[in-house]
Amino acid sequence: MTDILIKAGFLFISLMVILNYSLVLIGTMARIRAKVQGRIGQPFYQPYIDIIKSNAKRTTISHGVMFYLGPVFRLAGGLGTYMFIPAIYGSVIFSNLAFSGDLLLVMYFIFFGQLGMALGAGESGHPHSPLGVARGLAQMTAFELPFALAVISIAAQFHTLSITEIVAQQQGGWQHWVAFTNPLAMAAGMLAFLGMSMNNPFSVVIAPQEIPIGPPTEYQGSFLGMLQTNRAIFNGAKMVLFMNLFWGGAAHEILLVAILIMVLKTFLIYLYVTIVGASFPRFRTEQSIRFFLGVPTLLGLAAVILQML
Amino acid sequence: MSDELNKTSEWGELGAPAGTPVRNPDPRTIPGSPEADEYSVGQLRILTKELTLANEGLADEDKYLYCDQAPDVIKPFRGFWEDFLNWARAESLWILGFGTGCGAIELRPLMTSRFDMYRFGIQPRPTPRQSSVFVIGGYASVKTVKRIVRSYEQMQGPKFVVALGSCTINGGMYWDSYNTINRIDHYIPVDIYIAGCMPRPEALLAGFKKLKEMIKDGQCEGANRYAEHFEWYKGNQKRVIKDWNMPDYNW
Numbered sequence: 057m058t059d060i061l062i063k064a065g066f067l068f069i070s071l072m073v074i075l076n077y078s079l080v081l082i083g084t085m086a087r088i089r090a091k092v093q094g095r096i097g098q099p100f101y102q103p104y105i106d107i108i109k110s111n112a113k114r115t116t117i118s119h120g121v122m123f124y125l126g127p128v129f130r131l132a133g134g135l136g137t138y139m140f141i142p143a144i145y146g147s148v149i150f151s152n153l154a155f156s157g158d159l160l161l162v163m164y165f166i167f168f169g170q171l172g173m174a175l176g177a178g179e180s181g182h183p184h185s186p187l188g189v190a191r192g193l194a195q196m197t198a199f200e201l202p203f204a205l206a207v208i209s210i211a212a213q214f215h216t217l218s219i220t221e222i223v224a225q226q227q228g229g230w231q232h233w234v235a236f237t238n239p240l241a242m243a244a245g246m247l248a249f250l251g252m253s254m255n256n257p258f259s260v261v262i263a264p265q266e267i268p269i270g271p272p273t274e275y276q277g278s279f280l281g282m283l284q285t286n287r288a289i290f291n292g293a294k295m296v297l298f299m300n301l302f303w304g305g306a307a308h309e310i311l312l313v314a315i316l317i318m319v320l321k322t323f324l325i326y327l328y329v330t331i332v333g334a335s336f337p338r339f340r341t342e343q344s345i346r347f348f349l350g351v352p353t354l355l356g357l358a359a360v361i362l363q364m365l
Numbered sequence: 366m367s368d369e370l371n372k373t374s375e376w377g378e379l380g381a382p383a384g385t386p387v388r389n390p391d392p393r394t395i396p397g398s399p400e401a402d403e404y405s406v407g408q409l410r411i412l413t414k415e416l417t418l419a420n421e422g423l424a425d426e427d428k429y430l431y432c433d434q435a436p437d438v439i440k441p442f443r444g445f446w447e448d449f450l451n452w453a454r455a456e457s458l459w460i461l462g463f464g465t466g467c468g469a470i471e472l473r474p475l476m477t478s479r480f481d482m483y484r485f486g487i488q489p490r491p492t493p494r495q496s497s498v499f500v501i502g503g504y505a506s507v508k509t510v511k512r513i514v515r516s517y518e519q520m521q522g523p524k525f526v527v528a529l530g531s532c533t534i535n536g537g538m539y540w541d542s543y544n545t546i547n548r549i550d551h552y553i554p555v556d557i558y559i560a561g562c563m564p565r566p567e568a569l570l571a572g573f574k575k576l577k578e579m580i581k582d583g584q585c586e587g588a589n590r591y592a593e594h595f596e597w598y599k600g601n602q603k604r605v606i607k608d609w610n611m612p613d614y615n616w
Contacts, residue, residue, distance in 0.1 A: 086483075090481070090483060093478060094478035095477075095478045095481040095483065095484070096481055096483075096484045097481070097483055097484060098483045098484060098486060098488075099484070099486070102457070102486060105453050105456045105457045105486060106457045108450070108453035108457075109453045109454055109456075109457040109497070110495075112450040112453055112454060113521045113522065113523070114439045114441075114521075114522045114523060114588075115439065115521045115522050115588075116521060117494070117521065117616055264462075264489075264490075264491040265491075268491030268492040269490075269491050269492055269495070272495075273492050273494065274492075274494055275494065275495070276494040276495050276521045277521050280495055
Protein backbone atom coordinates (compact mmCIF):
# COMPACT_ATOMS: atom_id res chain seq x y z
CA MET A 57 0.00 0.00 0.00
CA THR A 58 2.79 2.41 0.95
CA ASP A 59 4.53 1.59 -2.32
CA ILE A 60 1.46 2.56 -4.29
CA LEU A 61 1.12 5.83 -2.39
CA ILE A 62 4.79 6.65 -2.90
CA LYS A 63 4.43 5.83 -6.60
CA ALA A 64 1.35 8.08 -6.81
CA GLY A 65 3.28 10.86 -5.07
CA PHE A 66 6.19 10.51 -7.53
CA LEU A 67 3.73 10.50 -10.43
CA PHE A 68 2.13 13.69 -9.12
CA ILE A 69 5.51 15.42 -8.87
CA SER A 70 6.40 14.23 -12.37
CA LEU A 71 3.09 15.51 -13.77
CA MET A 72 3.47 18.89 -12.10
CA VAL A 73 6.99 19.29 -13.49
CA ILE A 74 5.95 18.44 -17.05
CA LEU A 75 2.77 20.59 -16.82
CA ASN A 76 4.62 23.69 -15.65
CA TYR A 77 7.52 23.15 -17.99
CA SER A 78 5.19 22.71 -20.98
CA LEU A 79 3.16 25.80 -20.10
CA VAL A 80 6.32 27.91 -19.91
CA LEU A 81 7.56 26.30 -23.13
CA ILE A 82 4.31 27.03 -24.98
CA GLY A 83 4.47 30.64 -23.81
CA THR A 84 8.14 30.95 -24.79
CA MET A 85 7.52 29.49 -28.24
CA ALA A 86 4.64 31.92 -28.81
CA ARG A 87 7.11 34.67 -27.97
CA ILE A 88 9.69 33.27 -30.38
CA ARG A 89 7.05 33.11 -33.10
CA ALA A 90 6.20 36.74 -32.34
CA LYS A 91 9.85 37.74 -32.72
CA VAL A 92 9.88 36.08 -36.16
CA GLN A 93 6.90 38.25 -37.07
CA GLY A 94 8.61 41.38 -35.73
CA ARG A 95 6.38 41.62 -32.65
CA ILE A 96 7.19 41.63 -28.96
CA GLY A 97 4.69 38.89 -28.22
CA GLN A 98 2.76 37.75 -25.20
CA PRO A 99 4.44 37.25 -21.80
CA PHE A 100 5.85 33.74 -21.38
CA TYR A 101 3.41 33.12 -18.50
CA GLN A 102 0.34 33.96 -20.62
CA PRO A 103 -0.80 30.27 -20.82
CA TYR A 104 -1.16 30.26 -17.00
CA ILE A 105 -3.37 33.37 -17.05
CA ASP A 106 -5.46 31.94 -19.88
CA ILE A 107 -6.11 28.75 -17.91
CA ILE A 108 -7.02 30.68 -14.74
CA LYS A 109 -9.27 32.95 -16.78
CA SER A 110 -11.05 30.03 -18.45
CA ASN A 111 -11.67 28.39 -15.09
CA ALA A 112 -12.84 31.71 -13.62
CA LYS A 113 -15.86 31.91 -15.93
CA ARG A 114 -19.05 32.13 -13.90
CA THR A 115 -21.26 30.25 -16.34
CA THR A 116 -20.69 27.24 -18.57
CA ILE A 117 -23.01 25.64 -21.08
CA SER A 118 -23.21 21.90 -21.61
CA HIS A 119 -24.83 20.09 -24.52
CA GLY A 120 -25.10 16.67 -22.92
CA VAL A 121 -23.21 13.87 -21.19
CA MET A 122 -20.81 13.20 -24.05
CA PHE A 123 -20.04 16.91 -24.27
CA TYR A 124 -18.90 16.72 -20.63
CA LEU A 125 -16.87 13.60 -21.27
CA GLY A 126 -15.06 14.94 -24.38
CA PRO A 127 -12.49 17.06 -22.46
CA VAL A 128 -12.28 14.33 -19.78
CA PHE A 129 -11.28 11.77 -22.42
CA ARG A 130 -8.88 14.26 -23.94
CA LEU A 131 -7.23 14.88 -20.58
CA ALA A 132 -7.18 11.14 -19.90
CA GLY A 133 -5.41 10.72 -23.25
CA GLY A 134 -2.81 13.34 -22.34
CA LEU A 135 -2.26 11.99 -18.83
CA GLY A 136 -2.16 8.39 -20.08
CA THR A 137 0.40 9.27 -22.74
CA TYR A 138 2.68 10.95 -20.22
CA MET A 139 2.20 8.48 -17.37
CA PHE A 140 3.54 5.54 -19.34
CA ILE A 141 6.60 7.30 -20.72
CA PRO A 142 9.73 7.28 -18.54
CA ALA A 143 10.63 10.98 -18.59
CA ILE A 144 14.14 10.60 -17.19
CA TYR A 145 16.10 7.39 -17.59
CA GLY A 146 17.26 5.88 -14.30
CA SER A 147 15.25 8.24 -12.08
CA VAL A 148 12.77 6.71 -9.62
CA ILE A 149 10.59 9.80 -9.51
CA PHE A 150 10.45 10.39 -13.24
CA SER A 151 10.25 6.79 -14.44
CA ASN A 152 6.44 7.09 -14.17
CA LEU A 153 4.54 3.85 -14.83
CA ALA A 154 6.88 2.50 -17.49
CA PHE A 155 6.61 -1.25 -18.15
CA SER A 156 7.80 -3.67 -20.79
CA GLY A 157 5.14 -2.95 -23.44
CA ASP A 158 4.59 0.74 -22.76
CA LEU A 159 5.40 1.88 -26.30
CA LEU A 160 2.26 0.23 -27.69
CA LEU A 161 0.10 1.66 -24.93
CA VAL A 162 1.51 5.15 -25.49
CA MET A 163 0.75 4.94 -29.21
CA TYR A 164 -2.80 3.96 -28.32
CA PHE A 165 -3.16 6.82 -25.85
CA ILE A 166 -2.01 9.36 -28.45
CA PHE A 167 -5.06 8.34 -30.50
CA PHE A 168 -7.44 7.89 -27.58
CA GLY A 169 -7.83 11.56 -26.62
CA GLN A 170 -8.67 12.58 -30.16
CA LEU A 171 -11.40 9.96 -30.44
CA GLY A 172 -12.95 11.00 -27.13
CA MET A 173 -12.84 14.61 -28.19
CA ALA A 174 -14.48 13.68 -31.51
CA LEU A 175 -17.46 12.21 -29.65
CA GLY A 176 -17.73 15.21 -27.33
CA ALA A 177 -17.38 17.77 -30.09
CA GLY A 178 -19.97 15.88 -32.13
CA GLU A 179 -22.58 16.32 -29.43
CA SER A 180 -22.06 20.08 -29.31
CA GLY A 181 -24.04 20.24 -32.55
CA HIS A 182 -21.89 22.98 -34.02
CA PRO A 183 -21.25 22.27 -37.71
CA HIS A 184 -17.62 23.39 -37.46
CA SER A 185 -16.81 20.83 -34.78
CA PRO A 186 -17.34 17.65 -36.84
CA LEU A 187 -15.61 19.42 -39.74
CA GLY A 188 -12.54 19.94 -37.55
CA VAL A 189 -12.82 16.40 -36.20
CA ALA A 190 -13.00 14.92 -39.71
CA ARG A 191 -9.94 16.90 -40.77
CA GLY A 192 -8.09 16.01 -37.59
CA LEU A 193 -8.75 12.28 -37.83
CA ALA A 194 -7.90 12.19 -41.55
CA GLN A 195 -4.62 13.99 -40.91
CA MET A 196 -3.91 11.81 -37.89
CA THR A 197 -4.41 8.60 -39.83
CA ALA A 198 -1.91 9.91 -42.37
CA PHE A 199 0.85 10.89 -39.92
CA GLU A 200 0.36 7.78 -37.79
CA LEU A 201 1.65 5.73 -40.71
CA PRO A 202 5.22 7.11 -40.86
CA PHE A 203 5.26 7.31 -37.06
CA ALA A 204 4.20 3.68 -36.69
CA LEU A 205 6.77 2.60 -39.29
CA ALA A 206 9.49 4.49 -37.40
CA VAL A 207 8.42 2.80 -34.14
CA ILE A 208 8.40 -0.63 -35.82
CA SER A 209 11.87 0.05 -37.16
CA ILE A 210 13.15 0.99 -33.69
CA ALA A 211 11.44 -2.01 -32.11
CA ALA A 212 13.12 -4.24 -34.68
CA GLN A 213 16.46 -2.52 -34.09
CA PHE A 214 16.43 -3.00 -30.31
CA HIS A 215 14.17 -6.11 -30.13
CA THR A 216 11.96 -4.50 -27.50
CA LEU A 217 8.73 -2.52 -27.05
CA SER A 218 9.82 -0.98 -23.77
CA ILE A 219 10.72 2.71 -23.92
CA THR A 220 13.05 2.34 -20.92
CA GLU A 221 14.92 -0.44 -22.73
CA ILE A 222 15.12 1.64 -25.94
CA VAL A 223 16.61 4.55 -23.96
CA ALA A 224 18.97 2.20 -22.12
CA GLN A 225 20.40 0.93 -25.40
CA GLN A 226 21.07 4.47 -26.59
CA GLN A 227 23.28 5.37 -23.62
CA GLY A 228 27.02 5.83 -23.92
CA GLY A 229 27.35 8.83 -26.18
CA TRP A 230 25.55 10.61 -29.01
CA GLN A 231 26.74 8.10 -31.58
CA HIS A 232 24.38 5.54 -30.01
CA TRP A 233 21.29 7.67 -30.44
CA VAL A 234 18.68 6.35 -32.88
CA ALA A 235 19.04 9.64 -34.75
CA PHE A 236 22.50 8.42 -35.80
CA THR A 237 22.15 4.63 -35.73
CA ASN A 238 18.82 4.63 -37.57
CA PRO A 239 18.56 8.04 -39.29
CA LEU A 240 15.77 6.97 -41.65
CA ALA A 241 13.47 6.10 -38.73
CA MET A 242 14.37 9.41 -37.08
CA ALA A 243 13.55 11.33 -40.26
CA ALA A 244 10.18 9.59 -40.65
CA GLY A 245 9.35 10.09 -36.99
CA MET A 246 10.34 13.74 -36.85
CA LEU A 247 8.34 14.50 -40.00
CA ALA A 248 5.33 12.74 -38.44
CA PHE A 249 5.90 14.82 -35.31
CA LEU A 250 5.21 17.98 -37.32
CA GLY A 251 1.69 16.71 -37.97
CA MET A 252 1.27 15.47 -34.43
CA SER A 253 2.02 18.88 -32.93
CA MET A 254 -0.60 20.53 -35.17
CA ASN A 255 1.48 23.61 -35.80
CA ASN A 256 1.77 25.10 -39.27
CA PRO A 257 1.75 23.73 -41.96
CA PHE A 258 -0.55 21.08 -40.45
CA SER A 259 -2.82 23.37 -38.44
CA VAL A 260 -5.87 23.19 -40.70
CA VAL A 261 -7.64 21.16 -37.99
CA ILE A 262 -7.97 24.19 -35.75
CA ALA A 263 -7.78 26.86 -38.45
CA PRO A 264 -9.35 29.89 -36.78
CA GLN A 265 -9.90 31.74 -40.03
CA GLU A 266 -12.17 29.19 -41.67
CA ILE A 267 -13.55 26.74 -39.12
CA PRO A 268 -13.50 28.73 -35.88
CA ILE A 269 -11.00 26.76 -33.80
CA GLY A 270 -12.30 23.38 -35.06
CA PRO A 271 -13.36 20.65 -32.61
CA PRO A 272 -13.46 22.81 -29.45
CA THR A 273 -15.66 25.52 -31.04
CA GLU A 274 -18.40 25.09 -28.45
CA TYR A 275 -16.16 24.42 -25.46
CA GLN A 276 -15.87 27.27 -22.96
CA GLY A 277 -15.11 28.00 -19.37
CA SER A 278 -13.71 25.16 -17.34
CA PHE A 279 -14.12 22.72 -20.28
CA LEU A 280 -11.71 24.89 -22.22
CA GLY A 281 -9.47 25.20 -19.15
CA MET A 282 -9.25 21.42 -19.07
CA LEU A 283 -8.40 21.28 -22.77
CA GLN A 284 -5.70 23.93 -22.31
CA THR A 285 -4.20 21.99 -19.39
CA ASN A 286 -4.24 18.84 -21.50
CA ARG A 287 -2.59 20.65 -24.39
CA ALA A 288 0.39 21.39 -22.15
CA ILE A 289 0.66 17.85 -20.72
CA PHE A 290 0.11 16.20 -24.10
CA ASN A 291 2.69 18.42 -25.79
CA GLY A 292 5.19 17.67 -23.05
CA ALA A 293 4.48 13.94 -23.27
CA LYS A 294 4.99 13.85 -27.02
CA MET A 295 8.26 15.76 -26.83
CA VAL A 296 9.56 13.48 -24.08
CA LEU A 297 8.51 10.45 -26.15
CA PHE A 298 10.39 11.66 -29.22
CA MET A 299 13.40 12.57 -27.09
CA ASN A 300 13.37 9.01 -25.73
CA LEU A 301 12.84 7.32 -29.08
CA PHE A 302 15.29 9.23 -31.25
CA TRP A 303 17.54 11.50 -29.20
CA GLY A 304 18.90 9.26 -26.48
CA GLY A 305 16.54 10.26 -23.68
CA ALA A 306 17.67 12.19 -20.63
CA ALA A 307 20.04 10.46 -18.23
CA HIS A 308 22.54 11.62 -15.64
CA GLU A 309 23.56 10.58 -12.14
CA ILE A 310 22.47 13.95 -10.77
CA LEU A 311 18.72 14.38 -11.17
CA LEU A 312 18.90 18.13 -11.70
CA VAL A 313 21.38 17.74 -14.55
CA ALA A 314 19.16 15.04 -16.08
CA ILE A 315 16.18 17.41 -15.91
CA LEU A 316 18.26 20.13 -17.56
CA ILE A 317 19.21 17.68 -20.34
CA MET A 318 15.52 16.89 -20.81
CA VAL A 319 14.66 20.61 -20.91
CA LEU A 320 17.36 21.30 -23.49
CA LYS A 321 16.45 18.40 -25.76
CA THR A 322 12.69 18.96 -25.64
CA PHE A 323 13.23 22.69 -26.15
CA LEU A 324 15.19 21.98 -29.33
CA ILE A 325 12.56 19.49 -30.53
CA TYR A 326 9.81 22.09 -30.02
CA LEU A 327 11.99 24.80 -31.57
CA TYR A 328 12.26 22.67 -34.70
CA VAL A 329 8.46 22.48 -34.89
CA THR A 330 8.19 26.24 -34.33
CA ILE A 331 10.78 27.06 -37.00
CA VAL A 332 8.96 24.87 -39.54
CA GLY A 333 5.67 26.45 -38.45
CA ALA A 334 6.99 29.97 -38.86
CA SER A 335 8.46 29.18 -42.28
CA PHE A 336 5.62 27.43 -44.07
CA PRO A 337 2.01 28.36 -44.78
CA ARG A 338 -0.86 26.09 -43.89
CA PHE A 339 -1.57 22.96 -45.93
CA ARG A 340 -5.06 21.89 -46.84
CA THR A 341 -6.11 18.49 -45.49
CA GLU A 342 -5.59 16.62 -48.74
CA GLN A 343 -2.20 18.27 -49.19
CA SER A 344 -1.03 17.19 -45.75
CA ILE A 345 -2.33 13.65 -46.27
CA ARG A 346 -0.50 13.49 -49.59
CA PHE A 347 2.63 14.80 -47.85
CA PHE A 348 2.59 12.21 -45.05
CA LEU A 349 1.85 9.34 -47.40
CA GLY A 350 4.76 10.42 -49.61
CA VAL A 351 8.33 10.99 -48.43
CA PRO A 352 7.81 10.30 -44.67
CA THR A 353 6.10 6.97 -45.34
CA LEU A 354 8.77 5.94 -47.84
CA LEU A 355 11.46 6.86 -45.30
CA GLY A 356 9.64 4.81 -42.68
CA LEU A 357 9.33 1.83 -45.04
CA ALA A 358 13.02 2.05 -45.92
CA ALA A 359 13.89 2.19 -42.21
CA VAL A 360 11.85 -0.94 -41.51
CA ILE A 361 13.26 -2.83 -44.51
CA LEU A 362 16.84 -1.92 -43.54
CA GLN A 363 16.28 -3.25 -40.04
CA MET A 364 14.68 -6.45 -41.31
CA LEU A 365 17.53 -7.24 -43.70
CA MET B 366 -47.63 52.56 -48.40
CA SER B 367 -45.11 50.00 -49.49
CA ASP B 368 -44.68 51.73 -52.86
CA GLU B 369 -43.94 54.98 -51.11
CA LEU B 370 -41.42 53.36 -48.89
CA ASN B 371 -39.75 51.72 -51.81
CA LYS B 372 -39.37 55.11 -53.41
CA THR B 373 -38.19 57.14 -50.50
CA SER B 374 -36.01 54.78 -48.57
CA GLU B 375 -34.23 52.84 -51.23
CA TRP B 376 -33.91 55.32 -54.09
CA GLY B 377 -34.08 58.70 -52.33
CA GLU B 378 -36.48 61.51 -53.14
CA LEU B 379 -36.22 61.08 -56.88
CA GLY B 380 -37.80 57.66 -56.60
CA ALA B 381 -36.93 54.44 -58.38
CA PRO B 382 -35.79 54.53 -62.02
CA ALA B 383 -38.51 53.83 -64.54
CA GLY B 384 -39.16 50.16 -65.02
CA THR B 385 -37.90 49.10 -61.60
CA PRO B 386 -40.20 46.33 -60.38
CA VAL B 387 -42.03 47.29 -57.20
CA ARG B 388 -41.30 44.86 -54.37
CA ASN B 389 -43.92 44.04 -51.82
CA PRO B 390 -42.08 43.58 -48.54
CA ASP B 391 -43.67 41.96 -45.52
CA PRO B 392 -45.67 44.84 -43.97
CA ARG B 393 -44.55 43.72 -40.53
CA THR B 394 -40.98 44.60 -41.43
CA ILE B 395 -41.73 48.19 -42.49
CA PRO B 396 -40.82 50.48 -39.57
CA GLY B 397 -43.71 52.61 -38.42
CA SER B 398 -46.42 50.66 -40.22
CA PRO B 399 -49.48 49.63 -38.13
CA GLU B 400 -48.72 45.97 -38.84
CA ALA B 401 -45.20 46.36 -37.53
CA ASP B 402 -46.36 48.06 -34.34
CA GLU B 403 -49.01 45.42 -33.75
CA TYR B 404 -46.48 42.70 -34.41
CA SER B 405 -43.88 44.15 -32.06
CA VAL B 406 -46.42 44.76 -29.30
CA GLY B 407 -47.58 41.16 -29.68
CA GLN B 408 -43.99 40.03 -29.35
CA LEU B 409 -43.08 42.10 -26.35
CA ARG B 410 -44.11 39.48 -23.84
CA ILE B 411 -40.80 38.19 -22.53
CA LEU B 412 -41.55 36.23 -19.39
CA THR B 413 -44.50 33.95 -18.73
CA LYS B 414 -46.41 33.81 -15.46
CA GLU B 415 -44.05 31.07 -14.30
CA LEU B 416 -41.13 33.47 -14.97
CA THR B 417 -39.81 31.35 -17.81
CA LEU B 418 -39.04 32.81 -21.22
CA ALA B 419 -42.07 33.08 -23.48
CA ASN B 420 -40.02 32.37 -26.66
CA GLU B 421 -42.89 33.66 -28.77
CA GLY B 422 -40.70 34.16 -31.80
CA LEU B 423 -40.30 30.40 -32.13
CA ALA B 424 -42.72 27.98 -33.76
CA ASP B 425 -44.54 25.81 -31.21
CA GLU B 426 -42.86 22.64 -32.43
CA ASP B 427 -39.41 24.22 -31.99
CA LYS B 428 -39.91 25.58 -28.50
CA TYR B 429 -38.85 22.43 -26.70
CA LEU B 430 -35.46 22.60 -28.43
CA TYR B 431 -34.48 25.76 -26.59
CA CYS B 432 -33.89 26.68 -23.00
CA ASP B 433 -36.66 28.77 -21.46
CA GLN B 434 -34.72 29.96 -18.45
CA ALA B 435 -33.87 33.65 -18.14
CA PRO B 436 -30.31 34.52 -17.14
CA ASP B 437 -29.54 34.87 -13.43
CA VAL B 438 -27.42 37.37 -11.58
CA ILE B 439 -24.31 35.58 -10.33
CA LYS B 440 -22.74 37.38 -7.44
CA PRO B 441 -18.96 37.75 -7.54
CA PHE B 442 -16.77 36.37 -4.78
CA ARG B 443 -15.45 38.79 -2.24
CA GLY B 444 -12.03 40.09 -1.32
CA PHE B 445 -8.71 38.74 -2.44
CA TRP B 446 -10.05 35.78 -4.42
CA GLU B 447 -12.24 37.91 -6.70
CA ASP B 448 -9.40 40.42 -7.10
CA PHE B 449 -7.15 37.58 -8.24
CA LEU B 450 -9.75 36.24 -10.70
CA ASN B 451 -10.38 39.75 -12.00
CA TRP B 452 -6.65 40.18 -12.54
CA ALA B 453 -6.62 37.00 -14.66
CA ARG B 454 -9.72 38.16 -16.56
CA ALA B 455 -8.11 41.53 -17.25
CA GLU B 456 -4.79 40.07 -18.37
CA SER B 457 -6.36 37.57 -20.76
CA LEU B 458 -8.82 39.44 -22.96
CA TRP B 459 -10.08 37.36 -25.85
CA ILE B 460 -11.86 39.45 -28.44
CA LEU B 461 -14.80 38.09 -30.36
CA GLY B 462 -13.58 38.27 -33.95
CA PHE B 463 -16.79 39.63 -35.50
CA GLY B 464 -16.62 42.88 -37.47
CA THR B 465 -19.94 44.46 -36.57
CA GLY B 466 -19.32 47.78 -38.33
CA CYS B 467 -16.76 49.78 -40.30
CA GLY B 468 -14.70 50.34 -37.12
CA ALA B 469 -13.61 46.70 -37.22
CA ILE B 470 -11.04 47.81 -39.79
CA GLU B 471 -9.15 49.48 -36.94
CA LEU B 472 -8.90 46.20 -35.06
CA ARG B 473 -6.74 44.49 -37.68
CA PRO B 474 -3.68 46.72 -37.22
CA LEU B 475 -3.68 45.78 -33.55
CA MET B 476 -2.50 42.28 -34.48
CA THR B 477 0.41 43.57 -36.55
CA SER B 478 3.95 44.21 -35.39
CA ARG B 479 3.37 47.95 -35.11
CA PHE B 480 0.76 47.75 -32.37
CA ASP B 481 0.97 44.12 -31.22
CA MET B 482 -1.92 43.69 -28.83
CA TYR B 483 -0.72 40.20 -27.85
CA ARG B 484 1.83 41.74 -25.49
CA PHE B 485 -1.09 43.02 -23.40
CA GLY B 486 -2.68 39.58 -23.27
CA ILE B 487 -5.27 40.57 -25.87
CA GLN B 488 -5.96 38.21 -28.75
CA PRO B 489 -8.78 37.49 -31.16
CA ARG B 490 -10.87 34.37 -30.62
CA PRO B 491 -13.06 33.08 -33.41
CA THR B 492 -16.00 31.85 -31.35
CA PRO B 493 -18.27 33.74 -28.93
CA ARG B 494 -18.25 30.79 -26.54
CA GLN B 495 -14.60 31.35 -25.70
CA SER B 496 -14.38 35.13 -25.96
CA SER B 497 -14.63 37.57 -23.11
CA VAL B 498 -14.61 40.92 -24.91
CA PHE B 499 -17.13 41.90 -27.53
CA VAL B 500 -15.97 44.80 -29.66
CA ILE B 501 -18.82 46.67 -31.33
CA GLY B 502 -17.02 48.10 -34.31
CA GLY B 503 -19.03 51.24 -35.07
CA TYR B 504 -22.61 51.70 -36.32
CA ALA B 505 -24.97 48.79 -35.87
CA SER B 506 -27.75 48.25 -38.37
CA VAL B 507 -30.91 46.57 -37.09
CA LYS B 508 -29.92 43.40 -38.91
CA THR B 509 -26.54 43.44 -37.16
CA VAL B 510 -28.11 44.15 -33.77
CA LYS B 511 -29.89 40.82 -34.05
CA ARG B 512 -26.53 39.08 -34.58
CA ILE B 513 -24.90 41.19 -31.87
CA VAL B 514 -27.55 40.11 -29.36
CA ARG B 515 -27.19 36.45 -30.33
CA SER B 516 -23.42 36.57 -30.09
CA TYR B 517 -23.41 38.53 -26.85
CA GLU B 518 -25.76 36.09 -25.18
CA GLN B 519 -23.66 33.12 -26.30
CA MET B 520 -20.60 34.51 -24.55
CA GLN B 521 -20.03 33.19 -21.06
CA GLY B 522 -19.88 35.65 -18.19
CA PRO B 523 -18.12 37.69 -17.01
CA LYS B 524 -18.11 39.34 -20.42
CA PHE B 525 -17.15 42.82 -21.42
CA VAL B 526 -18.31 45.09 -24.22
CA VAL B 527 -16.14 47.72 -25.86
CA ALA B 528 -18.03 50.07 -28.17
CA LEU B 529 -15.77 51.96 -30.51
CA GLY B 530 -16.63 54.89 -32.69
CA SER B 531 -19.08 57.74 -32.28
CA CYS B 532 -21.87 55.78 -33.97
CA THR B 533 -22.17 53.49 -30.97
CA ILE B 534 -22.69 56.44 -28.61
CA ASN B 535 -25.40 58.40 -30.41
CA GLY B 536 -25.60 57.03 -33.92
CA GLY B 537 -22.94 59.45 -35.18
CA MET B 538 -23.48 60.30 -38.83
CA TYR B 539 -26.24 57.66 -38.93
CA TRP B 540 -28.26 59.07 -36.07
CA ASP B 541 -31.39 59.66 -38.20
CA SER B 542 -30.90 56.65 -40.43
CA TYR B 543 -33.93 54.41 -40.85
CA ASN B 544 -32.09 51.14 -40.29
CA THR B 545 -29.42 51.77 -37.68
CA ILE B 546 -29.82 52.02 -33.95
CA ASN B 547 -28.42 55.02 -32.13
CA ARG B 548 -27.25 53.92 -28.70
CA ILE B 549 -25.85 50.44 -28.44
CA ASP B 550 -26.14 50.44 -24.63
CA HIS B 551 -29.92 50.33 -24.95
CA TYR B 552 -29.57 46.83 -26.34
CA ILE B 553 -26.57 45.31 -24.57
CA PRO B 554 -24.65 46.63 -21.55
CA VAL B 555 -21.50 48.51 -22.61
CA ASP B 556 -18.48 48.73 -20.33
CA ILE B 557 -16.42 51.29 -22.17
CA TYR B 558 -16.78 53.60 -25.15
CA ILE B 559 -13.89 54.63 -27.37
CA ALA B 560 -14.97 57.78 -29.15
CA GLY B 561 -13.81 58.90 -32.57
CA CYS B 562 -14.68 58.44 -36.21
CA MET B 563 -12.76 56.21 -36.45
CA PRO B 564 -10.62 55.91 -33.32
CA ARG B 565 -7.03 55.10 -34.23
CA PRO B 566 -5.47 51.81 -33.08
CA GLU B 567 -3.60 53.77 -30.38
CA ALA B 568 -6.95 54.93 -29.02
CA LEU B 569 -8.14 51.33 -29.02
CA LEU B 570 -5.11 50.24 -27.03
CA ALA B 571 -5.74 53.08 -24.57
CA GLY B 572 -9.34 51.92 -24.32
CA PHE B 573 -8.32 48.33 -23.64
CA LYS B 574 -5.92 49.58 -20.99
CA LYS B 575 -8.74 51.48 -19.32
CA LEU B 576 -10.98 48.40 -19.60
CA LYS B 577 -8.30 46.35 -17.82
CA GLU B 578 -8.20 48.84 -14.97
CA MET B 579 -11.97 48.76 -14.70
CA ILE B 580 -12.04 44.94 -14.66
CA LYS B 581 -9.40 44.87 -11.93
CA ASP B 582 -11.48 47.36 -9.95
CA GLY B 583 -14.47 45.03 -10.27
CA GLN B 584 -16.53 47.62 -12.17
CA CYS B 585 -17.28 45.48 -15.21
CA GLU B 586 -20.37 43.52 -14.22
CA GLY B 587 -22.18 43.91 -17.53
CA ALA B 588 -23.41 40.31 -17.63
CA ASN B 589 -25.07 40.76 -14.24
CA ARG B 590 -26.52 44.10 -15.31
CA TYR B 591 -27.99 42.38 -18.36
CA ALA B 592 -29.54 39.66 -16.22
CA GLU B 593 -30.86 42.18 -13.70
CA HIS B 594 -32.51 44.41 -16.31
CA PHE B 595 -33.24 41.57 -18.69
CA GLU B 596 -36.79 42.64 -19.55
CA TRP B 597 -35.74 46.21 -20.29
CA TYR B 598 -32.95 45.14 -22.64
CA LYS B 599 -35.14 42.51 -24.29
CA GLY B 600 -38.00 44.99 -24.75
CA ASN B 601 -35.66 47.45 -26.47
CA GLN B 602 -34.29 44.72 -28.70
CA LYS B 603 -37.72 43.48 -29.69
CA ARG B 604 -38.88 47.00 -30.48
CA VAL B 605 -36.31 47.32 -33.27
CA ILE B 606 -35.88 43.72 -34.40
CA LYS B 607 -39.13 43.01 -36.18
CA ASP B 608 -38.36 39.53 -37.48
CA TRP B 609 -37.73 38.00 -34.07
CA ASN B 610 -37.41 34.33 -34.95
CA MET B 611 -34.96 33.22 -32.29
CA PRO B 612 -35.22 32.20 -28.66
CA ASP B 613 -35.54 35.02 -26.13
CA TYR B 614 -32.19 34.14 -24.62
CA ASN B 615 -29.50 32.36 -26.64
CA TRP B 616 -27.91 30.16 -24.05
